[in-house]
Amino acid sequence: MKILTSTKIAVLVMIVIAILSLIGAIIPQGKNADFYRVQFGEPFCRLILSAGFDSIFKQTYFVALLGFLGLMLLACTIKRLRREIASKEPPFIESIEGLRNLRCHHEVRLELDRQETTLHMIDILKRKFYTTKVKSLSDSDLIYASKFGFARYGSSVLHFGLALLVLGGMVIARFGERSTIQMHIGESYDFALKDGDTLSVTLSDFNVDLDREGRPIGYLCELEILSSKGRSWETIEVNKPFKHRGAEIYLESYRPDPSFAAGYVVSVFDKDGNLVVPSLYLPCDQFVESEAVGLTLSAQRAVVPAVLAIDEGGDLRTYPIYGDLDEAMEDTLPMKFVMIHQVPSLCVSLQFVKEPGEFLIILGLAFILAGTFTSLFLSHRRIWIIVTDEKLARSVSFGGCSSKDQQSFLKEFESIKATVDELL
Amino acid sequence: MNYFEIVSVAAVDGKLLALAGWIYLVSVILISYCGIKRRCSVASAGLIVIGLATHLASFVTRLILCRRLPIANLFEYIALLTLITVFVYLTYLKRLIGSAGSVIILVVVAGLLVFSPYFYSAPSTSLLPALRSYWLYIHVSLTVVSQVFLAIGFVASLLYLIKHRLGGDDLSRLDRIAYRSISIGFAFFTAGALVAGSIWAKKAWGSYWSWDPKEVMSLVVWLVYAVYLHARLVRGLAGVPTALLSILGFILIILTAISTIFLGGLHSYS
Numbered sequence: 112m113k114i115l116t117s118t119k120i121a122v123l124v125m126i127v128i129a130i131l132s133l134i135g136a137i138i139p140q141g142k143n144a145d146f147y148r149v150q151f152g153e154p155f156c157r158l159i160l161s162a163g164f165d166s167i168f169k170q171t172y173f174v175a176l177l178g179f180l181g182l183m184l185l186a187c188t189i190k191r192l193r194r195e196i197a198s199k200e201p202p203f204i205e206s207i208e209g210l211r212n213l214r215c216h217h218e219v220r221l222e223l224d225r226q227e228t229t230l231h232m233i234d235i236l237k238r239k240f241y242t243t244k245v246k247s248l249s250d251s252d253l254i255y256a257s258k259f260g261f262a263r264y265g266s267s268v269l270h271f272g273l274a275l276l277v278l279g280g281m282v283i284a285r286f287g288e289r290s291t292i293q294m295h296i297g298e299s300y301d302f303a304l305k306d307g308d309t310l311s312v313t314l315s316d317f318n319v320d321l322d323r324e325g326r327p328i329g330y331l332c333e334l335e336i337l338s339s340k341g342r343s344w345e346t347i348e349v350n351k352p353f354k355h356r357g358a359e360i361y362l363e364s365y366r367p368d369p370s371f372a373a374g375y376v377v378s379v380f381d382k383d384g385n386l387v388v389p390s391l392y393l394p395c396d397q398f399v400e401s402e403a404v405g406l407t408l409s410a411q412r413a414v415v416p417a418v419l420a421i422d423e424g425g426d427l428r429t430y431p432i433y434g435d436l437d438e439a440m441e442d443t444l445p446m447k448f449v450m451i452h453q454v455p456s457l458c459v460s461l462q463f464v465k466e467p468g469e470f471l472i473i474l475g476l477a478f479i480l481a482g483t484f485t486s487l488f489l490s491h492r493r494i495w496i497i498v499t500d501e502k503l504a505r506s507v508s509f510g511g512c513s514s515k516d517q518q519s520f521l522k523e524f525e526s527i528k529a530t531v532d533e534l535l
Numbered sequence: 536m537n538y539f540e541i542v543s544v545a546a547v548d549g550k551l552l553a554l555a556g557w558i559y560l561v562s563v564i565l566i567s568y569c570g571i572k573r574r575c576s577v578a579s580a581g582l583i584v585i586g587l588a589t590h591l592a593s594f595v596t597r598l599i600l601c602r603r604l605p606i607a608n609l610f611e612y613i614a615l616l617t618l619i620t621v622f623v624y625l626t627y628l629k630r631l632i633g634s635a636g637s638v639i640i641l642v643v644v645a646g647l648l649v650f651s652p653y654f655y656s657a658p659s660t661s662l663l664p665a666l667r668s669y670w671l672y673i674h675v676s677l678t679v680v681s682q683v684f685l686a687i688g689f690v691a692s693l694l695y696l697i698k699h700r701l702g703g704d705d706l707s708r709l710d711r712i713a714y715r716s717i718s719i720g721f722a723f724f725t726a727g728a729l730v731a732g733s734i735w736a737k738k739a740w741g742s743y744w745s746w747d748p749k750e751v752m753s754l755v756v757w758l759v760y761a762v763y764l765h766a767r768l769v770r771g772l773a774g775v776p777t778a779l780l781s782i783l784g785f786i787l788i789i790l791t792a793i794s795t796i797f798l799g800g801l802h803s804y805s
Binding site for chain 1: 659663664667670718719721729733734738742744746748762765768769798
């Protein structure tokens with residue numbers, strides 16, 4: 112326990128983690144040996160690979176160090192809390208000498224009875240938002256007042272939050288799932304959920320907004336979701352994922368996929384090789400009506416692409432798409448389609464994520480925020496008062512201290528002093 | 536071309552910002568040569584105010600041109616960080632750190648501004664999809680505020696080391712300034728860079744933490760300042776060792792800010 116709660120060892124562990132992290136930030140992670148050989152030379156390449164610096168954040172020694180730091184944080188929290196619980200009894204100061212040893216100290220004589228004096232003092236402190244505890248002895252009343260008492264738990268809350276973060280990270284690393292799926296419009300993918308449930312996702316549509324310079328400023332996709340809850344349609348975009356029963360789907364990126372056609376731009380010729388339509392776009396997944404050709408047309412995606420044409424009688428015909436007119440002229444079909452170019456489909460990257468330790472992370476972050484601000488900005492202020500009987504008058508001695516921000520406490524103490532002096 | 540257009544074009548080119556840097560640099564020379572002589576002190580303060588006005592004009596012009604708070608890339612980040620630093624210096628810090636501290640802080644600010652055209656990016660009203668989130672403003676603005684305070688801590692620590700070597704008498708005052716600044720900076724850095732940053736990372740990239748180079752560099756900065764705060768409690772480490780840690784932390788902050796240029800990663804657009 113002593114090792115786990117030692118500040119010196121904590122400092123050492125943090126320094127080692129910082130140095131290893133710095134190495135991990137400088138050396139590109141997850142590359143192959145050739146990359147390191149070219150970038151750093153043979154001796155450094157050997158050092159990087161043998162020490163595991165190519166994937167430093169996955170190395171056992173790094174994870175163990177993080178785990179050890181997590182344990183230290185927990186041990187430190189427990190130690191502090193035990194100390195606080197052990198001193199639950201309000202720490203009254205019974206001797207005036209004790210009060211005189213405090214950073215701030217003041218003494219007055221009031222011509223009021225003891226009970227009245229004590230009530231006045233409590234009232235003054237309550238107006239300054241102090242909580243008070245009173246202990247009556249035969250010859251004196253002892254008052255203990257405290258403000259921002261929870262500030263003393265600040266660093267424990269911060270440490271506990273960090274420990275939760277480390278724990279949450281480990282739970283996610285062990286039980287979390289993350290996969291990136293490349294999808295084209297119309298394609299579906301089944302994701303396994305807990306309890307044997309499945310989430311079937313179909314990419315219905317994908318749109319990109321471009322600015323005047325042609326840079327993407329937003330992209331979103333429509334998903335058709337089939338789950339145990341039924342069928343639904345969801346729109347996701349960057350920063351707006353879809354969540355369902357502990358699983359999340361993120362829109363990661365997109366790219367044109369030359370191996371997967373969205374459609375073909377073709378020229379249409381008659382059987383004698385005369386140009387009928389110079390340029391006609393035929394999408395793969397829907398039919399378009401072409402007045403110039405007089406048919407309803409669609410492109411068929413295949414190794415050899417073709418045109419599907421529906422005539423007025425409702426008959427479906429298939430025409431091959433040729434690479435050039437010479438090749439097309441070998442055919443006897445009345446309509447000839449010659450490829451101008453293929454329009455590549457956009458391939459969308461969707462990220463499927465399951466992070467079972469997420470609540471630990473959220474809780475940890477909340478604790479870290481609360482703990483950091485409480486421990487660094489709030490000071491635990493305490494004031495002790497002894498009211499004693501002295502012949503006709505009452506002697507009031509009081510003193511106080513603050514865990515930090517002494518100047519501000521000093522101002523408050525002076526103001527309390529002034530209020531007490533007004534009672535004279 | 537009217538006056539506003541001339542100013543706008545200058546700001547767009549980063550020239551106005553660099554000009555502010557040069558003005559601060561002249562004021563540094565004035566402070567260094569004249570020390571605390573009253574006439575020089577007034578002249579240097581006047582120059583800093585002119586520099587701040589130029590700096591502010593550049594920032595506001597970019598704000599108007601971009602129609603958003605300009606904190607979306609390294610150039611805009613440097614402009615905001617240095618603007619707040621000079622403002623805090625003029626309103627609060629100047630009387631605390633004296634002429635030596637003024638020289639240090641203004642040299643850092645002027646250096647960043649004079650070299651800012653190298654990080655220049657044209658003003659744009661449109662943001663990358665990943666940056667279209669209110670978390671951008673929370674994450675960056677809290678981080679910038681934290682770094683201003685950590686910069687103050689750096690100046691106080693550097694002065695501490697100089698005075699420690701020269702046998703100065705106000706070491707505990709400088710140590711107190713450094714500690715208080717770093718405490719505030721550390722809290723804001725925790726909230727902005729780590730907490731807000733990781734929540735936004737989850738929303739945008741699907742993961743709270745990706746071991747991205749800039750994330751890791753920020754973690755290292757956080758650890759160095761955490762070590763600073765703990766080391767103050769260890770006998771023998773308070774004083775010169777903690778001052779060195781504060782200086783190391785600030786150097787790492789500068790390296791973290793420009794790390795995407797050399798290390799790439801998910802933060803490459805910043």
